[in-house]
Amino acid sequence: MKFLRLIRITNLLIIILTMVGVADYLLIMHNYQKVNFNFLDYSLLVFSTVLIAAAGNMINDYFDIKADRVNKPDRLIVSKYIKKRWVIILHWTFNAIAFLIGVYLSYHYKTLVFAFVQLVSINMLWFYSIYFKKKLLLGNGMIGLLTTLVPLLSVWFFSVLNESQVTHSPFHENTWSHVMHYNFIYLLAICAGIQNFGREIVKDAEDIEGDKLIQVKSLAMKFGGRVSVLIALYFIQLSTILGVLFFWKNTEILNGYEIYFLGIASTLNGILLVIYLFNKKIKIRTVHLILKLTMFIGLCSLFSVFIR
């Protein structure tokens, strides 16, 4: 159980849900097209991504022991329940397996993209833990970017299948010419990145005390908790603007229920900002929970294709 908490199992389940959602969405949206979807290979891609995220979560706790003794002493796992040495060994083992899966997929589909993205993610999470998380906004930005990468990885899997140059592949110009459109997934990926970037800023505002010990320069440290949360809440409204622009330019997608889920999430974002502006007693913890909720609602939009 301690181990499941160390790897942040809910976090990993969300990644699985996202990637399954993207696959379901693309397969149902484009069910008139021949995409040679291989369930096993896609599962390997999801598994490899989850391994990297798990390794990233572990190594992050490994370097956070000092701060976590103050921020969440009751939830400290590394050094208390699991030996530091084991965390390192598991971290590299998970990453090695994940990278090898990436290499296999790259070899199998004749594209470097899977091995490359997985290796970049492994490196990004490592540098996040040892350096970037202590730098103003850079660390938060990296987490936002990595969030965006999860749905993008799924898109790249489909685009490799779809745009293959092999004769009779869907996109081969002489035999078939339909190309999948991923615009909705792109929107979702960017919004997820924005939302998680904001959530990270809010999280930093919760962790001020312990972060002082390990010299983290967070936005909250610089401007205080309240101001930094306010900046984060203003920033996440960007998703709403992007969403409106997107549906205005891509009216053909309006035939699903996706828009309702994203609408609810955006509205909640807006209400949260207004409440935070006028109610000075609202806890940062509550803001954090609501931001998690809006992300989950946004994610649900991927499964709205089943409602039709």
Place this chain on the structure above:
Amino acid sequence: MKFLRLIRITNLLIIILTMVGVADYLLIMHNYQKVNFNFLDYSLLVFSTVLIAAAGNMINDYFDIKADRVNKPDRLIVSKYIKKRWVIILHWTFNAIAFLIGVYLSYHYKTLVFAFVQLVSINMLWFYSIYFKKKLLLGNGMIGLLTTLVPLLSVWFFSVLNESQVTHSPFHENTWSHVMHYNFIYLLAICAGIQNFGREIVKDAEDIEGDKLIQVKSLAMKFGGRVSVLIALYFIQLSTILGVLFFWKNTEILNGYEIYFLGIASTLNGILLVIYLFNKKIKIRTVHLILKLTMFIGLCSLFSVFIR
């Protein structure tokens, strides 16, 4: 000066010479073909490779301080002339610049190969320093592999230029159909890998004393210096076999002087083995120097195209 020794400047010059050699060889061998060779971009690729090698050499010394105090106390640089902290900072800076150059080249030539190979090399050198060099033969194998990678990287640069799908590119099937052949470079790359693998085993035989301190499990540690050098010398004869097979199957390449240089290098390898077998007084240091010489002679074969 100390800094030049820390990054192993001769080692880096050899890398530059190799990559320049491959480019010269391919350009002169295929001078009837249109390859859109960009000197600046190729220089960037060479520079990026050199940066990674320099960073790898630095970090290797960083983790070797303890052993080097015994093996080469007079040549110790890290901690004595350059602060440990600076070595780490320079190491990551060099790698970051090298990776960004890889990303630029990948973006420019629309192929992931440069960013990917550079990132893999950075990771391999890091893992070599913290783990693999202490493992029996694995570390030596990794150095062999990285040696092979240097000429291969040049080949990939040319194959990206040559096999581009753009109309009027040399390989575009409707407009031009000549494809470069890189077989000779492949042979050279593999032989260089074999030779350096052998040289690493010989180097380990020189370093037994200090390696005991940092728990390195080298072949020399297991079987003694003399036996391990003998194994290495037997192993490098493989190059001769590969060379004979190659020129037998690729007689069209026999119009250059390449074969003479490789012939001299192979003969020297053979003589070295025979001398070592019968003269028990020969120093390991001498063997090491001769192996460096044969590698250099092999490298000269790339420039033999100018003799014709």
